[in-house]
Amino acid sequence: MQKVYFAGPLFCQAEREFNARVTAMLEDEGYDVFLPQRDSGDIGELNLKEQEGYDSDEDVMQYIFEVDREGVLEADLVTTVLDGRVPSEGTVIEAAIAHEHDIPVIALKTGRRVFAEGEPYNAMVWGVIDEEVESPDELVEAVNRRLSN
DSSP states (O other): OOEEEEEOOOSSHHHHHHHHHHHHHHHHTTOEEEOHHHHTOOTTTOOGGGSTTOOSHHHHHHHHHHHHHHHHHHOSEEEEEOOSSSOOHHHHHHHHHHHHTTOOEEEEOOSOOOSBTTBSSOHHHHTTOSEEESSHHHHHHHHHHHHOO
């Protein structure tokens, strides 16, 4: 089963629900999807400090980083939600890790905000994207195209 890493902001209920809905669409296509909010947790919801080896918030943040990084490196493809004027920092780092390991990155941008006139993203963000789509349905189609070899 091919693996997809779903990177996106997860800081409010609407973002988490959107991420879960699009992840379900990809899973319905037969992909094994790593969704960080579900598969590694979030520092505000994890109770790792009581578990052996996690004595501080810093330990928990390092744990989340390592689990998410490993999820990216095990993926055949990374999808990344880049809505908003400035994309989520974590989402951009996940895409950059993928890019540096020759893992294709498909960006989903459903909004119309831009970084600057004529520029949808900062050039450093733009440089790690292999393909951009504008809807969840287009994202599924793009993943199918890229992973159907």
